Amino acid sequence: MASKLTTSNRAGWGFALPGFGLIMLFIVIPFFFAFYLSLTNQRLISPNPTEFVGLSNYDRLLSISVLTIEPEVDDTGAVVRDDAGNAQYPRVRTFTRNNPDYSQYAGMREWFRWHWGETAKVVVATDVVFWKSLRNTLMFVLVVAPVQAGLALCLALLINQRLRGINVYRAIYFMPVVVSIVVVSLLFRFIYDGNDGLLNNVLGFVTFGTFEGRDWLGSENTALGAIMGMSIWQAVGFHMVIWLSGLQTISPTLYEASSIEGASKFQTFRYVTWPGLRNTAVLILIVITMQAFALFAQIDVMTRGGPLDSTTTIVFQAVERGYGKQDISGGSAISVVLFLLVLSISLIQRYLTRER
Amino acid sequence: MKLGMTFGAALVASVSWASVAAAQTELSLWYHGAGNEAESGALNMIIDDFNASQDEYKVVVESFPQESYNDSVVAAALAGNLPDILDVDGPVMPNWAWAGYLQPLNIDEAAIAEFLDGPKGYWDGQLYSIGFWDAAVALMSRQSTLDALGLRTPDVDNPWTGEEFMAALDAAKASGDFEYAFDLGMPWTGEWYPYAFSPFLQSFGGDIVDRTTYATAEGALNGEEAVAFGNWWQSLFADGYAPGTSQDPADRDTGFVDGKYAFSWNGNWAALAALEVHDDVVFLPAPDFGNGPKIGAASWQFGVSGTSENADGAAAFIEFALQDKYLANFSNVTGLIPATSTAAAMTDNYAEGGALEVFFGLSAGQATLRPVTPGYVVSAKVFEKALADIANGADVADTLDAAVDEINADIERNGGYGH
Numbered sequence: 001m002a003s004k005l006t007t008s009n010r011a012g013w014g015f016a017l018p019g020f021g022l023i024m025l026f027i028v029i030p031f032f033f034a035f036y037l038s039l040t041n042q043r044l045i046s047p048n049p050t051e052f053v054g055l056s057n058y059d060r061l062l063s064i065s066v067l068t069i070e071p072e073v074d075d076t077g078a079v080v081r082d083d084a085g086n087a088q089y090p091r092v093r094t095f096t097r098n099n100p101d102y103s104q105y106a107g108m109r110e111w112f113r114w115h116w117g118e119t120a121k122v123v124v125a126t127d128v129v130f131w132k133s134l135r136n137t138l139m140f141v142l143v144v145a146p147v148q149a150g151l152a153l154c155l156a157l158l159i160n161q162r163l164r165g166i167n168v169y170r171a172i173y174f175m176p177v178v179v180s181i182v183v184v185s186l187l188f189r190f191i192y193d194g195n196d197g198l199l200n201n202v203l204g205f206v207t208f209g210t211f212e213g214r215d216w217l218g219s220e221n222t223a224l225g226a227i228m229g230m231s232i233w234q235a236v237g238f239h240m241v242i243w244l245s246g247l248q249t250i251s252p253t254l255y256e257a258s259s260i261e262g263a264s265k266f267q268t269f270r271y272v273t274w275p276g277l278r279n280t281a282v283l284i285l286i287v288i289t290m291q292a293f294a295l296f297a298q299i300d301v302m303t304r305g306g307p308l309d310s311t312t313t314i315v316f317q318a319v320e321r322g323y324g325k326q327d328i329s330g331g332s333a334i335s336v337v338l339f340l341l342v343l344s345i346s347l348i349q350r351y352l353t354r355e356r
Numbered sequence: 357m358k359l360g361m362t363f364g365a366a367l368v369a370s371v372s373w374a375s376v377a378a379a380q381t382e383l384s385l386w387y388h389g390a391g392n393e394a395e396s397g398a399l400n401m402i403i404d405d406f407n408a409s410q411d412e413y414k415v416v417v418e419s420f421p422q423e424s425y426n427d428s429v430v431a432a433a434l435a436g437n438l439p440d441i442l443d444v445d446g447p448v449m450p451n452w453a454w455a456g457y458l459q460p461l462n463i464d465e466a467a468i469a470e471f472l473d474g475p476k477g478y479w480d481g482q483l484y485s486i487g488f489w490d491a492a493v494a495l496m497s498r499q500s501t502l503d504a505l506g507l508r509t510p511d512v513d514n515p516w517t518g519e520e521f522m523a524a525l526d527a528a529k530a531s532g533d534f535e536y537a538f539d540l541g542m543p544w545t546g547e548w549y550p551y552a553f554s555p556f557l558q559s560f561g562g563d564i565v566d567r568t569t570y571a572t573a574e575g576a577l578n579g580e581e582a583v584a585f586g587n588w589w590q591s592l593f594a595d596g597y598a599p600g601t602s603q604d605p606a607d608r609d610t611g612f613v614d615g616k617y618a619f620s621w622n623g624n625w626a627a628l629a630a631l632e633v634h635d636d637v638v639f640l641p642a643p644d645f646g647n648g649p650k651i652g653a654a655s656w657q658f659g660v661s662g663t664s665e666n667a668d669g670a671a672a673f674i675e676f677a678l679q680d681k682y683l684a685n686f687s688n689v690t691g692l693i694p695a696t697s698t699a700a701a702m703t704d705n706y707a708e709g710g711a712l713e714v715f716f717g718l719s720a721g722q723a724t725l726r727p728v729t730p731g732y733v734v735s736a737k738v739f740e741k742a743l744a745d746i747a748n749g750a751d752v753a754d755t756l757d758a759a760v761d762e763i764n765a766d767i768e769r770n771g772g773y774g775h
Contacts, residue, residue, distance in 0.1 A: 041769055045430060045455040048771050060765075093757055107761050109754065128758075193604055218602025220748075304545055306601055307748040323427070325734045325766070 031339065038333035044326035057333040063126040067095060067105055071118050079118060089120050096124060130334065133305075133312040136224055140231075140313070141292040148232045148239060149284050155236065156243035157273075170244075174237040181234060185301035188230045192216035192302075217303055220310040227298050227311055235291070239284050246280030247273070282353045286346055293342050314338045380414040383669050384439035386429065388656060390419035394689040401685065402677045409676065413669040415441070433457050440664040441673060445547070446487065446654025447726040447736065450479040454730035454774050456662040458484050463675040474653030474723045475695040480774070485659035486674060488683050489692035492719040493552050493651045494639035496612060496620040496630060502638070505531060505618070512641050512714075512721045518559075518588075521643035525597045528618035538598040539617035542747065543605040549740035552621060553589075555642060555650035555724055560585035563727070564739050565763060570729045570775040573763040577739075578756040585645075586752035593747045601744050624715040628691050631711055639714045642722055653723030655692065693719050730773040735763045 041053045071087035072080040080088040092110045095102045108124035111131055115121070125131050159170050176184060191198040194215025203211040216226040250273060258268050296315040299305060305312030305320070314334060322331025385403070389395040396419060403415045418439070420428050426448065432438050433455070444452055452458045460482040468476060468486055475487030502509055505527040510516045516524065528537035541548060554564055562582030565573045576582065592598045599607070612620035613633040622630075630637045642649040658677070660670040683699035686692065687706060693715050700706040706716050726732060742759040746752055767773060 043770065045433075045451060045457075046770060047455055047774075091753075093754060097757060107765075109758050109761075194602055195604060195607075215602050218600060306744055308745055308750055320737075324737050327734075327766070327769075 034332040034335045037329050038336050040329050042328045042332075044323065044328050046326075053329070057329050058337075061127050061130050061330070061333055061337065063108070064111075064131065065105070065108070065124060067092065067102075067108075067122045067124050069095070069120040069122055071120075087118050092122055092124065129309055129312060130314075130317060132309040133314050133317045136309075136311060137293060137295060137313045139224065140228060140295055141289055143228050144232055144292045145285060145288045148236055148288055149281070151232065152236045152239035152284070153243050153277075155240040156247055157269075159240070160244055160247045173240055176234045177237040179234075181297045182301055184230065184234050185298045188226075189217065189302055192226050194218055218307060220308050223303055223307060223311045227302060231292075231295070231298055235288075239288065242284055243277070243280060246277045250276035282349075285353070286349055289345060289349065290342055293338065380411060381666055381669060383413050383415045383441060383666055383673060385415050385417045385441040385443075385673075386425075386439045387417055387419045387443050388422045388425040388445075390421045395686075398682075398686045398689045402682050406673050406676045413666070413673065415673055429457065436663065438661040438663050440661060440666050440670045441658060442661050443656050443658050444477075444485055446474070446477060446485070446657055447547075447550075447732050449477045449485045449657065449659065450728055451730040451733045452659075453479045453484045458659045459662045459664070459667060460484055461486060461659055461674065462667070462671045463678075467675055467678050470696045470698065472693075472695055472719055472723070474719060474725070475655070475657060477654070477657050477659065479728060485657035486678065487655055487657035487695060488677065488686050489655060489690070489695055490653060490719050490723065491623050491625065491655040491692055492715045492723065493555075493621060493623050493642070494627075494715065494718055495642065496622050496627070497618060497638055497640060498634055499636040499638050501528070501618050504533075509638065510640050510643075512717045515641040515649040516643040518643055518645040525619070529597060531618075533615075534618045535611070535616040536597065536599050537618050538592065539603075539608065539611055539620040539622075540592070540598050541608050541621060542599065542601045542603045542744075543608050545740065545744075547736065549743050550726060550736040551652040552623075553743055554726060554739060555652050556589070556645065557582060557585045558724055559642065559645040559647050559650045560588070561647045564735050565727050565729065565731070565767075567727060570727070570731070571767060571772055573735065573760045577763065578753065578760045581647075582756055583753055586746050586756055588645075589743065590746050590749070590752055594749065600747050624693060624712055625691055627712050627715065628705070639712075639718070641718055649722050650724045651718060651722045653719065653725050729775065731763070731767055731770060734766045738762045738766075
């Protein structure tokens, strides 16, 4: 397996050494370190010796199962119902706390439930907050990756024209990228403010006062959406520039040819622009996906995971546990899970977008 | 002879900075109050006086912003670079003492005999840290508000009962004069939650952990009393008495003086600013929900780091700083409660007839320490999240159960935290 990389290439390796060394030191070694720590009970502050605990951190993190609950029945065997006619169920805590008959569910909490006829199926997990953060992170990725990439492409197409003053627009669109995400998050806290925030005022003005102000970050239903919107707005300029660079590598002769052939604007885009942007698209998709999985600063500044865990994310949980709750091993376990998740999704993306 | 030595030292100092260290042992001190000039001034006055009072030690201060102070200490401890003298937040002290960041503080017991309980940092039967001041929380309102609503003015000896308090909130809400009846300070995430709100839980009869063993939170944080507290807490938000977790931080700071809230749960540090705007602001004691009226105790304190090689000098400095005149000066510039009644008499605000005198009484009469255990730093976080969730409408019993499980798992993983 002697390749050019391994034979008579000392100078090449020598030049690569500083870069490789730094990557090893700050990325590869810490990853293996995190993997090692996730198998121990390492604490941030503790006089107790570190012990190997096997996979128990993962066990605690990932344990999930379904609990089937039958409705409560009275002495006659009839289902107990409330005034609205809904069947009444015993509380989940009667199964998960100090109940030797259901010891497999001990210490678990309800995540969500659905009904199968009168029977309630309750999904219970040891670490509900982690599952919620996983769900939120995936939601964030699923919305942000396509919307941000699409919006950035639209902007790039708009500013890829020879017009007077187009640079002003390029600068405007790019401006949010230069501002620190922490500052942007702080500003958006005011914009989203429930009492007299800018957004409520603008919406109230546009709808002639019929819009009722709402507390965007204080409600479970809107908090994650609000953060998505802000994140897309903040980073869209960066991806716009990458699209722009892709657009400008497409040879003008192709456009000339297509216009001679009488192609419509849409046909030009479909058969000239889009194929020319193929590699750019792959790059942008993977970069946005990875950035979206690392969602942290916005959460930390704007909501700290609340309300009711509706905005908590994987990275936020890793930091919160590792530093806030001094549980380095638990935080490491989350990091490893995140790594495997991002790695597998990136590999799938590579596979789906491979050259055929 | 002494003059000659000082002269000689000065001469050497002018030639070489390094040789000063040889003549005097340098004691490093870390402080959390970077950016607060008045506080730094008060601390520097003590340090200058101490350095001038003897020539064996020289204290050198390094200040950190409060937000990053604890992280800096933890990082320094992991790297083995702790200073000689640390300041530490009272409830965090057992954690650092347990981890070996602090060593027992050897000062004359007589020096702190007259101190309030809050500033004295005992863990495992030994004194580890001592504070120059305490802080206290009160129910701020205005006499004119109380009169308009026809409410009795409670004092430390006759605080409101839980029912009286809720009747007061109802009256404030019904009057329609206020946006909300009660401002709790929900945007102040972090230590404010356990500091300000866990005394309510204790007044109901619950607690963050079972203090008899410190081995479990079962029963304390999810027992009948705790659930009663949780239901009351949830009703404050669900029934529109108090703004929730998304309260605008600016409203927290100025909403009370602007007249948006009838009552505000706030500390003595905010008292002077409120008095400046309205001279009829009153500071009422915590209501009694059945197990006595309670407020949080313990603020920042000083201790000697576990790795210090100059523990005697560090302790000597701390003991030197405990003089009433320094305590009084600190209180004058920061507005915090001096640790002794004799120092209080020397201050502008806490002397008899002073504007904040009532806080000294609150601190002496109602202050309750947060759980004295190394596990507190974790259980405080769990408690904070539970309260935020309940305020946002989460099921009370389930949320408290989950908090109990998390605290218990943490205690177990830490081998009982040395209790």
